[in-house]
Amino acid sequence: MDIVLLTTIVASLFVVIGVAEPLAARLALPYTVILAVLGMMIGTGAIFLLRTDLTDALNPVAESILALPIRSNVFLYVFLPTLIFQATLGMNARRMADDWVPILVLAVVAVFVATITIGYALAWTSGLPLVVCLLIGSIVSTTDPSAVVSIFRSLSAPRRLARIIEGESLLNDAAAIALFGLFMGFVMLGVPSPDLGTAIRGFPWLLAGGAAGGWAAARVALVLMQWLARYELAQLSVSVALPYLAYIGTEYVVEASGVIAVVASGLTLSLAGPARLAPAFWTNLREIWNLLAHWAGALIFILAALLIPRLLGEMRVGDYALILVVILAAIVARAAILFLLLPVMTRLKLSPTVERPYRVAILWGGLRGAVTLALAMAVTESLRVPVETKRLVGIVATGFTLFTLLVQGTTLRWVIGRLRLDRLSPLDEALSNQVIAVALQTVREEVARTTESYDLTRETVRSEAKRFAERLDRAVERAEAEDNAQILDRDRITLGLIAIAAHERETILERFRERAISARLSETMLTDADRLIEGARSGGRTGYQRAARRGLRYGTMFRIASFLRNRLRIAGPLARMTADRFEALLAKRLILRDLHGFLDTRIRRIHGRRVADLLHELLTRRQEAVETALEGLRLQYPGYAEKLERRFIRRTALRLEEHEYNAMREDGLIGAELHTALMADITRRRQQAEGRPHLDLALRRDELIRHFPLFADLDESELRQLARVLRTRYVNAGQVIARKDSPSRSVYFVSSGAVELEIAGQTTRLGRGDMFGQMGVLLNKPRRAQVTAITPTSLLMLDETAFRRVLKRSRALRQAVRDSVAARSMPEEMARLPELARD
Numbered sequence: 001m002d003i004v005l006l007t008t009i010v011a012s013l014f015v016v017i018g019v020a021e022p023l024a025a026r027l028a029l030p031y032t033v034i035l036a037v038l039g040m041m042i043g044t045g046a047i048f049l050l051r052t053d054l055t056d057a058l059n060p061v062a063e064s065i066l067a068l069p070i071r072s073n074v075f076l077y078v079f080l081p082t083l084i085f086q087a088t089l090g091m092n093a094r095r096m097a098d099d100w101v102p103i104l105v106l107a108v109v110a111v112f113v114a115t116i117t118i119g120y121a122l123a124w125t126s127g128l129p130l131v132v133c134l135l136i137g138s139i140v141s142t143t144d145p146s147a148v149v150s151i152f153r154s155l156s157a158p159r160r161l162a163r164i165i166e167g168e169s170l171l172n173d174a175a176a177i178a179l180f181g182l183f184m185g186f187v188m189l190g191v192p193s194p195d196l197g198t199a200i201r202g203f204p205w206l207l208a209g210g211a212a213g214g215w216a217a218a219r220v221a222l223v224l225m226q227w228l229a230r231y232e233l234a235q236l237s238v239s240v241a242l243p244y245l246a247y248i249g250t251e252y253v254v255e256a257s258g259v260i261a262v263v264a265s266g267l268t269l270s271l272a273g274p275a276r277l278a279p280a281f282w283t284n285l286r287e288i289w290n291l292l293a294h295w296a297g298a299l300i301f302i303l304a305a306l307l308i309p310r311l312l313g314e315m316r317v318g319d320y321a322l323i324l325v326v327i328l329a330a331i332v333a334r335a336a337i338l339f340l341l342l343p344v345m346t347r348l349k350l351s352p353t354v355e356r357p358y359r360v361a362i363l364w365g366g367l368r369g370a371v372t373l374a375l376a377m378a379v380t381e382s383l384r385v386p387v388e389t390k391r392l393v394g395i396v397a398t399g400f401t402l403f404t405l406l407v408q409g410t411t412l413r414w415v416i417g418r419l420r421l422d423r424l425s426p427l428d429e430a431l432s433n434q435v436i437a438v439a440l441q442t443v444r445e446e447v448a449r450t451t452e453s454y455d456l457t458r459e460t461v462r463s464e465a466k467r468f469a470e471r472l473d474r475a476v477e478r479a480e481a482e483d484n485a486q487i488l489d490r491d492r493i494t495l496g497l498i499a500i501a502a503h504e505r506e507t508i509l510e511r512f513r514e515r516a517i518s519a520r521l522s523e524t525m526l527t528d529a530d531r532l533i534e535g536a537r538s539g540g541r542t543g544y545q546r547a548a549r550r551g552l553r554y555g556t557m558f559r560i561a562s563f564l565r566n567r568l569r570i571a572g573p574l575a576r577m578t579a580d581r582f583e584a585l586l587a588k589r590l591i592l593r594d595l596h597g598f599l600d601t602r603i604r605r606i607h608g609r610r611v612a613d614l615l616h617e618l619l620t621r622r623q624e625a626v627e628t629a630l631e632g633l634r635l636q637y638p639g640y641a642e643k644l645e646r647r648f649i650r651r652t653a654l655r656l657e658e659h660e661y662n663a664m665r666e667d668g669l670i671g672a673e674l675h676t677a678l679m680a681d682i683t684r685r686r687q688q689a690e691g692r693p694h695l696d697l698a699l700r701r702d703e704l705i706r707h708f709p710l711f712a713d714l715d716e717s718e719l720r721q722l723a724r725v726l727r728t729r730y731v732n733a734g735q736v737i738a739r740k741d742s743p744s745r746s747v748y749f750v751s752s753g754a755v756e757l758e759i760a761g762q763t764t765r766l767g768r769g770d771m772f773g774q775m776g777v778l779l780n781k782p783r784r785a786q787v788t789a790i791t792p793t794s795l796l797m798l799d800e801t802a803f804r805r806v807l808k809r810s811r812a813l814r815q816a817v818r819d820s821v822a823a824r825s826m827p828e829e830m831a832r833l834p835e836l837a838r839d
Contacts, residue, residue: 033409039305075374085243086293088266107171114141121329209256214264217246274519323399501532744776753793
């Protein structure tokens with residue numbers, strides 16, 4: 001093929017890509033549908049030009065278009081890794097982890113159900129070998145939910161729902177391609193009825209091996225990118241190489257799923273990258289990958305659509321029946337997941353509630369696209385597959401894809417309109433009227449000040465003010481209508497909490513852009529803010545408070561780190577996570593204080609004084625919980641909070657200094673050379689300030705013990721010995737620490753937080769410096785009380801032997817035990833114990 005002609009055709013395809021997006025917006029159709037239609041038009045036009053004698057001069061162009069090197073390997077090894085890798089970079093992996101159950105069900109389980117349903121339906125109705133039918137089922141089970149996701153976003157659908165659909169798009173393709181590989185192997189070996197048990201048993205290794213290969217590749221790439229930290233273009237080059245090396249290496253070396261490897265590498269980079277790479281570089285990285293994925297996604301649709309006319313060229317009458325069977329079986333399989341399994345998972349609290357209209361939209365929005373066509377092409381290109389099988393696979397897969405694009409894709413917005421998903425709820429409509437009225441009042445004040453400042457013509461100002469006043473009056477009338485008065489305070493509180501959480505999220509992003517908080521910390525805090533928004537949406541005040549408490553909990557990883565520290569003496573993970581918690585609590589405290597101002601200036605004007613006062617109270621409770629958790633860490637690690645605060649001040653000063661230099665440069669007060677030198681100095685000092693102070697857990701625990709009044713009379717050697725035998729335990733609010741009638745083997749000392757003891761229907765609360773469990777240990781009897789944490793609590797634990805040894809040496813501890821005996825009316829034999837009779 002002539003290189004000039006090839007270059008012209010490729011450049012023209014980019015022009016088509018540029019035109020397709022505004023055309024899709026104008027026609028209110030999914031972008032992928034427009035790309036597919038344009039691709040089919042180009043392919044059909046090229047075939048027409050070759051078959052007519054009227055346009056022989058254009059035959060070279062038509063031949064070049066039809067001779068483009070479009071092969072399945074180009075799609076699977078060039079375009080697909082780019083699309084999947086960019087999608088993983090743009091996803092919040094931590095929030096995805098919260099919804100892993102519905103994502104796996106919609107992706108992996110749905111692929112199995114669709115493959116088996118379609119395969120057996122085809123086998124029963126067509127008489128084709130079962131393995132061929134299952135192969136077709138695996139090919140058409142891949143979905144492209146980008147259309148429904150983009151529409152949901154334009155309709156302000158629940159963010160969590162859109163995230164679940166995005167997660168499905170990633171794992172769905174991976175699972176379908178893995179199944180395709182299994183059944184393709186059976187077809188090439190000539191196995192008519194495969195053993196599904198054997199196929200399923202091999203599936204876990206495809207997933208696990210792919211995940212391990214992708215994780216390893218991403219870790220190596222991260223190390224290399226950190227080594228190349230001064231060279232941004234070199235880092236970007238490494239990121240471009242990562243998905244392809246992960247895909248090919250896992251496929252041919254590990255013999256697992258390359259698609260899963262790309263997903264794992266992207267998720268690993270998105271989780272670990274922001275904390276190890278510069279914020280500016282991370283932003284550039286994501287922008288470049290967005291552009292690459294946009295081009296790859298558009299090209300894969302257009303090029304695949306070019307092949308559709310040729311794939312349908314050998315279609316027979318009976319093939320229409322097979323396509324209809326596939327369409328019906330695919331809809332039934334997807335409906336079974338959405339309307340049978342998903343509600344069961346919701347009742348089991350494994351999945352968020354998905355309203356019926358949204359499930360219908362997801363069902364109708366299950367479009368198929370380029371991945372389906374690429375897999376079908378892989379079959380048609382294989383020399384080891386029978387000719388008739390290749391023809392059937394190509395026609396059925398192509399026909400089904402055309403149905404989803406041209407029928408489902410073009411009617412999806414109509415379906416959403418019929419489901420009333422494109423309309424505001426009565427509550428949102430009423431709130432919209434009030435928001436518009438408040439906003440227009442603010443705009444009127446600002447416009448009045450602006451016209452006074454610029455001394456505009458009085459007649460012009462008066463005429464425009466009259467028009468604006470009329471609009472404002474109409475807005476106020478709608479806001480004060482009877483329908484709007486029916487908004488309950490409960491609903492106003494929910495809407496206010498959503499607005500506060502959204503503003504908190506924006507504040508976190510602003511602090512990150514100002515480099516006041518680190519990238520890793522911002523990711524964690526943004527995750528907590530997203531949980532607050534979704535908690536308020538789904539559960540109102542209760543959901544918001546539940547999400548706020550979750551943000552202060554000690555997670556599973558924290559408990560694992562504590563176990564490593566206490567049992568295996570591996571202190572690194574716990575020190576890092578404790579320092580992260582320290583820094584996050586300090587940042588949250590500052591941000592929560594700022595939210596009160598937002599509440600007074602914005603929320604009060606929209607929802608009124610009473611609602612604003614209630615929201616102030618909820619915010620104050622959050623502040624108190626954060627202060628309690630922070631105070632507990634301060635007591636455990638005195639001086640560390642001061643170091644973090646000094647670091648925050650230094651970073652803030654550097655940001656302000658940088659802003660001043662930039663302003664001077666823009667005003668022409670300093671030249672480019674001086675500005676470059678000043679910014680280099682800022683960069684050097686910022687690198688020094690970025691480092692977080694080291695947290696020595698062992699040393700801080702020694703100091704914590706010295707602050708316990710119970711151990712005040714122990715000498716230095718005894719304190720050091722006590723520090724070695726004490727173990728640390730972290731518990732969340734509501735967690736049971738010790739159950740009634742359980743064996744008494746340990747004594748607990750509260751180092752931070754608070755616990756509640758319930759004995760015979762009576763409740764006692766203990767706080768920092770108190771102990772519990774000593775009675776059961778000394779009397780060698782089961783526990784009489786059930787102990788529950790009422791806040792996130794840190795405990796120090798002594799086993800029975802160590803406690804008796806310390807009790808013999810510490811007069812203060814013995815007196816504390818006697819006081820607890822007197823307060824709780826314990827039996828007299830307690831007072832006669834030898835450990836307590838030493839004084």
